[in-house]
Amino acid sequence: MANIILISGSPSKQSKTAKVANYLQKQLQERNHDAQCIHVRDLPAEDLLHAKFTSEAIRHTHELIERADAIIVLSPVYKGSYTGILKAFLDLLPEKAFANKIIAPVVTGGIIAHLLSIEYSLKPIFSILGAREILHGVFILDQAIEKDERGEITFQGDAKQRLEDLIRSISIEKASV
Numbered sequence: 001m002a003n004i005i006l007i008s009g010s011p012s013k014q015s016k017t018a019k020v021a022n023y024l025q026k027q028l029q030e031r032n033h034d035a036q037c038i039h040v041r042d043l044p045a046e047d048l049l050h051a052k053f054t055s056e057a058i059r060h061t062h063e064l065i066e067r068a069d070a071i072i073v074l075s076p077v078y079k080g081s082y083t084g085i086l087k088a089f090l091d092l093l094p095e096k097a098f099a100n101k102i103i104a105p106v107v108t109g110g111i112i113a114h115l116l117s118i119e120y121s122l123k124p125i126f127s128i129l130g131a132r133e134i135l136h137g138v139f140i141l142d143q144a145i146e147k148d149e150r151g152e153i154t155f156q157g158d159a160k161q162r163l164e165d166l167i168r169s170i171s172i173e174k175a176s177v
């Protein structure tokens with residue numbers, strides 16, 4: 001069993017990225033992992049905007065991250081990169097917060113041309129935070145994320161399989177540590 005933290009970085013209330021995060025959390029829990037999700041939009045805005053490193057809410061997220069074996073960072077593409085609120089959150093993390101952890105990016109976007117934002121925007125900041133084991137990651141087009149009649153998330157195409165592969169990679173990497 002791995003301790004896995006998901007960080008969901010969309011500011012949107014009806015966020016497709018957050019729905020993917022909740023889906024992944026459930027899938028991980030069903031496989032007996034301890035999975036918790038930090039939705040950055042739910043943190044006090046003032047703590048993020050005023051860089052309150054020592055606020056209780058921010059410190060709590062740092063404790064969760066410190067205990068994690070693996071971290072899945074999720075963001076929509078905004079203006080070709082990850083979101084501003086995710087950057088505000090990552091800026092408050094301790095210097096090498098991602099060291100000795102498995103890190104996986106999951107990005108949703110409107111156009112496939114921005115698939116590479118994972119490589120040029122997210123992966124560099126993971127490295128700066130000390131990550132050495134960064135998994136390939138998953139990019140999902142927003143049109144591929146839908147709801148069924150019960151309001152449950154569904155995926156078009158191979159997105160579900162690629163998320164499944166990501167979960168499997170985390171389990172394999174954790175087992176080999």
Ligand SMILES: Cc1cc2nc3c(=O)[nH]c(=O)nc-3n(C[C@H](O)[C@H](O)[C@H](O)COP(=O)(O)O)c2cc1C
Binds near residue numbers: 017018080081142
């Ligand atoms: C302000 C804004 C900027 C966006 N910029 C891009 C972009 O540069 N490239 C892209 O592929 N999609 C872009 N999108 C589309 C979102 O990435 C996409 O719809 C995503 O799934 C939204 O996720 P969310 O519902 O979790 O916020 C943008 C959306 C918004 C609202």
